[in-house]
Amino acid sequence: MRAVGIIAAVLLFCAIIIIHEFGHFAAAKLSGTGVLEFSFGMGPLIFSKRKGETLYSFRAVPIGGFCRLDGETDDDDSGSSSSLQSKSAPVKIAIFAAGAFMNILLCVALLTCVFFYAGSMSNIIDSVTPGGPAEAAGIMPGDIVVAVGGAETSSWTDTVAAIASSEGSFVVTVERDGALVDIETVAEYSAETGRKIIGVSCRLVRSLPKAFRYSLSTCGEFFRALREFIVRLFTGKVASNEVVGVVGMASMVGEQTRYGVASVIYLMAILSLNIGCVNLLPLPALDGGRILFVIIRAIFRGRISDEAEGYVHAAGMIALLALMAVLIFKDTLVLLR
Numbered sequence: 001m002r003a004v005g006i007i008a009a010v011l012l013f014c015a016i017i018i019i020h021e022f023g024h025f026a027a028a029k030l031s032g033t034g035v036l037e038f039s040f041g042m043g044p045l046i047f048s049k050r051k052g053e054t055l056y057s058f059r060a061v062p063i064g065g066f067c068r069l070d071g072e073t074d075d076d077d078s079g080s081s082s083s084l085q086s087k088s089a090p091v092k093i094a095i096f097a098a099g100a101f102m103n104i105l106l107c108v109a110l111l112t113c114v115f116f117y118a119g120s121m122s123n124i125i126d127s128v129t130p131g132g133p134a135e136a137a138g139i140m141p142g143d144i145v146v147a148v149g150g151a152e153t154s155s156w157t158d159t160v161a162a163i164a165s166s167e168g169s170f171v172v173t174v175e176r177d178g179a180l181v182d183i184e185t186v187a188e189y190s191a192e193t194g195r196k197i198i199g200v201s202c203r204l205v206r207s208l209p210k211a212f213r214y215s216l217s218t219c220g221e222f223f224r225a226l227r228e229f230i231v232r233l234f235t236g237k238v239a240s241n242e243v244v245g246v247v248g249m250a251s252m253v254g255e256q257t258r259y260g261v262a263s264v265i266y267l268m269a270i271l272s273l274n275i276g277c278v279n280l281l282p283l284p285a286l287d288g289g290r291i292l293f294v295i296i297r298a299i300f301r302g303r304i305s306d307e308a309e310g311y312v313h314a315a316g317m318i319a320l321l322a323l324m325a326v327l328i329f330k331d332t333l334v335l336l337r
Contacts, residue, residue: 008264010062014040016103016272017064020279023102024067027095034070034082041065053082069095073310085306089298096287096294103276104219110269111215112208114262119204120211121156125174132199137185139200143174156202163187164195172198222273230281284316 018040028035034053041059048057053070071083084092123145128135145153148162149170169186187196282292293309 012264012268012271013063014065016106016268016275019102019106019272020099020275021065021067023098023100024069024095026102027098028067028069028084031087031091031095032082033084033087033091033095034080035067036070037066037068039065039067089294092294093291096290097280099287100276100279103272103279107219107222107269107273107276108212108215110265110272111218112211114266114269115214115218116206116208116211117262120207120214121202122205123153123156123159124203124205125200126203127201129199129201132197133185133188134198134200137172137183137198139172139174139183139185139198140176143176143181145172146175146180147171147173159202160195163198166196219273222270223277226274226277230278284312285314285320286316289313289316 021038025035025038027033036053037055037057039057039059041062042064043059043061046058046060048055050056059065069084070080071085080086084095087095125134125139125141125143125145127141128139145156145159147153148159149166150173151162153159153162164187166187169184171182171184173180173182175181185198187198189195190197279286280288280291282288290313293304293312297304297309
């Protein structure tokens with residue numbers, strides 16, 4: 001793995017985790033819950049500054065960070081009104097879910113930036129293939145496709161689909177110099193694309209609303225794919241090479257640096273969404289596990305002690321660290337082959 005890939009991976013992971021922890025931090029502050037420490041990095045302390053009740057710190061290992069809340073553990077519980085333990089169940093759930101929410105928000109923001117930079121497809125004709133049906137019919141660059149075969153096309157996807165499903169000759173209605181022009185043409189089959197075409201390409205336009213809408217739909221696709229993966233994971237239908245750890249993800253980031261900043265940002269968005277969604281799984285040591293305990297303890301009202309919950313989360317953390325160690329070992333072996 002190249003040095004630039006390693007640096008990019010470290011910065012990427014730091015950004016994703018810090019954004020996640022900032023979600024907890026912001027939700028805690030807004031709800032009046034005390035934040036004892038907000039740290040950038042892990043391990044030995046390098047620098048710190050206290051502002052109010054919160055210690056802001058930089059630590060030696062630049063991987064992620066953490067947000068330590070008042071009352072998150074028995075040792076930290078001050079017993080005051082700012083303690084997490086004094087808050088209602090909905091407030092606790094909001095604080096625990098805020099980290100994942102920020103990861104999902106980061107994914108949407110990053111994808112919006114990528115799609116805005118790349119441009120969105122429009123119904124404006126950018127180029128016409130010489131000798132193709134469109135050129136023969138008189139379609140020109142700059143024409144705006146309004147309808148195909150009498151059916152309005154609101155997007156380039158609609159236009160392509162309408163042309164692909166056409167039979168015989170049909171009319172393409174375009175807007176040219178402010179006027180509507182009907183142009184009769186015929187589509188031809190393209191072995192390269194596997195569908196009927198008329199020999200035109202669309203112009204890419206930078207539109208923030210379009211980029212935002214496309215980012216939301218892409219997030220939805222990622223979420224559905226992740227849901228299917230989790231189902232396969234818990235049913236034992238996932239191959240070992242489909243699961244990677246920190247080393248594997250760092251390798252992917254290093255690989256994407258070869259294709260430019262946009263590719264790295266796109267991968268960062270996917271990882272941020274994955275981390276956010278996985279954290280909401282109702283498993284011990286994860287935010288979803290903490291939310292589950294908040295709900296259970298609200299239902300059973302004190303029948304589960306703080307100590308019992310602590311033991312469950314500690315066991316979950318040990319299992320999580322063991323899984324990470326196994327994945328690091330596996331990914332390292334793959335890299336060394």
